[in-house]
Amino acid sequence: MELRVGILGPLEVRVGFGEPVQVPGPRLRALMIRLALEPDRVVLASQLIDAVWDADPPAAATGALQSLVSRLRRLLPEAIDSQAAGYRLAIDPEAVDAVRFERLALEGRQALAGDPGRARELLCEALGLWRGPALADVATTRFAGAAMARLEELRLGAIEDRIEADLRGGAAGRLVPELEELVAAHPLRERLHGLLLRALAGAGRQADALGAYQRLRDRLADELGIDPSEELQAVHLAVLRGEREPVEPRPAASGPPRPGPEAAADGSVTAADDPATAAEPARTNLRAQITSFVGRDADIARIAEVLGDARLVTLTGPGGSGKTRLATEAAATLVDAMPDGVW
Numbered sequence: 001m002e003l004r005v006g007i008l009g010p011l012e013v014r015v016g017f018g019e020p021v022q023v024p025g026p027r028l029r030a031l032m033i034r035l036a037l038e039p040d041r042v043v044l045a046s047q048l049i050d051a052v053w054d055a056d057p058p059a060a061a062t063g064a065l066q067s068l069v070s071r072l073r074r075l076l077p078e079a080i081d082s083q084a085a086g087y088r089l090a091i092d093p094e095a096v097d098a099v100r101f102e103r104l105a106l107e108g109r110q111a112l113a114g115d116p117g118r119a120r121e122l123l124c125e126a127l128g129l130w131r132g133p134a135l136a137d138v139a140t141t142r143f144a145g146a147a148m149a150r151l152e153e154l155r156l157g158a159i160e161d162r163i164e165a166d167l168r169g170g171a172a173g174r175l176v177p178e179l180e181e182l183v184a185a186h187p188l189r190e191r192l193h194g195l196l197l198r199a200l201a202g203a204g205r206q207a208d209a210l211g212a213y214q215r216l217r218d219r220l221a222d223e224l225g226i227d228p229s230e231e232l233q234a235v236h237l238a239v240l241r242g243e244r245e246p247v248e249p250r251p252a253a254s255g256p257p258r259p260g261p262e263a264a265a266d267g268s269v270t271a272a273d274d275p276a277t278a279a280e281p282a283r284t285n286l287r288a289q290i291t292s293f294v295g296r297d298a299d300i301a302r303i304a305e306v307l308g309d310a311r312l313v314t315l316t317g318p319g320g321s322g323k324t325r326l327a328t329e330a331a332a333t334l335v336d337a338m339p340d341g342v343w
Contacts, residue, residue, distance in 0.1 A: 003079050005036045005089075006097045008151070009131030013076070021075060027052050029137045031068050035080070035089035037147055039096045044086040051143040097129045098151060104129075105158040112161060116168040123162035130155060156186070163195050172202025183212075187219065190228060194235045201239045209239045217287075221324040283341030286332055293329050303330040 006012035011029050013021040023029050034051035035043055049061045058064050069087055073080050081088040093099045104126035111119035134151040138144040159182070166175055179196040186192055193216045200209035213228070213236045220226050228236070303326075306313050315323045331342045 002095070003076060003091045004095050004097075005032070005039070005091070006129075006131065007033055007036050008097045008101060008129050008134050010136045012131070015076075023072075023075060026137065028068060028072060030141065031065075031072060032089075033135060033138055034143065035087065036096050037098070039089050039091055039093040039099060042083045042086050042088045046086075047143075048086060051138070051141065054141050054143075098134070101126045101129045101151075101158075102154060105154060105161070108158065108165075109161050112164060112168075116165040120162060120165040120169065123158050123165060126158050127155070127162065156189075160191050160195060163199075167195065167198055167202065170202075172199045175199045176203060176205075187216075188223070190216070190232050193228075194232050197232075197235050197239055201243065206239055206242065210236075213239070218322075218324050219320075222319045222321075284332075284335050285343050286328055286335070293325065296326060296329070299326055300330045300333060303327075304333060307334070 002016045004014045004016070006014075011023060011033055013023055013032065015021060023032055030052045031048060034048055037043075045062060045065055049057050049065055052065065052068065053061065069080055069082075079090060081090040094103070104122050108119045108122035108126060111122060133139065133148070134155075135144045135148050139148065163175055163179065176196070176199050179192065179199055182192050183189075183196055193212065196212055197209045200206070200212065213232075216232075217228055220228060227233075303313060303315075315327055317323050335342045
């Protein structure tokens with residue numbers, strides 16, 4: 001019997017390409033879904049009991065499970081194989097949409113570097129298998145949580161890969177609305193922000209790209225206390241340079257500060273290390289701002305005053321109130337006043 005099982009959405013069971021087979025009752029559907037998560041592998045009876053009855057198994061759970069399996073066999077003859085320790089869904093793993101999705105998504109990602117067009121075809125086919133939230137029939141059960149999170153993460157990664165393929169194919173402009181919606185739904189996912197920056201830049205909207213980066217940077221600092229990743233900083237730098245489509249963002253260059261000139265043993269200084277020709281050492285790593293800052297002169301003055309007497313000054317306030325920007329602006333006013341600059 002050629003059985004096809006769909007768990008990327010409400011449970012769907014078909015024999016060949018015929019009409020769906022109705023699997024009645026939440027427990028029978030939970031049993032089918034748990035078996036489909038590991039097709040052609042034995043699932044322990046204890047695992048199936050946990051999946052079907054969650055935290056409230058009956059006293060005679062083993063017998064109740066056997067009864068459910070018998071009901072499922074009547075619906076799908078020869079599909080359920082009994083083993084000493086449990087039961088097996090005896091079908092080709094590729095007959096389960098989740099397994100097929102993972103294979104196509106992986107092949108699509110592998111094709112990105114050499115053939116973006118082929119990558120897009122594979123990724124679109126993979127994403128087309130989704131009919132709704134994965135494991136929708138058992139979304140509130142304990143056993144489904146990890147599997148749902150894993151599949152959703154894979155789906156989001158496939159969407160990012162498909163957008164990457166589209167960007168490399170020159171479709172930046174039409175991707176912006178989709179990416180803005182995705183960024184709103186996943187505000188701290190840096191790869192999506194990087195794709196949005198590249199799409200905006202590719203559409204000739206450099207100012208919007210820089211503004212999007214600034215908002216993410218402030219949010220990461222306020223909510224997590226971190227800076228954007230090196231990869232995202234590299235995309236930002238490419239936008240600042242006016243590159244309309246940086247295809248392969250690389251981490252920003254980093255390393256120790258360049259040492260000052262050193263005299264040779266005879267007291268001479270080489271031309272390369274001559275202070276007259278060497279670049280002036282940087283005095284700060286504060287980022288240049290792309291928008292004006294008004295209305296908080298008193299706060300900046302107060303911070304400078306307190307810093308004159310204290311080694312540590314902490315700004316407090318709710319998320320999104322502008323603490324990071326205020327700290328940056330206050331620090332920028334002190335660059336020339338500090339012997340070694342501000343960092």
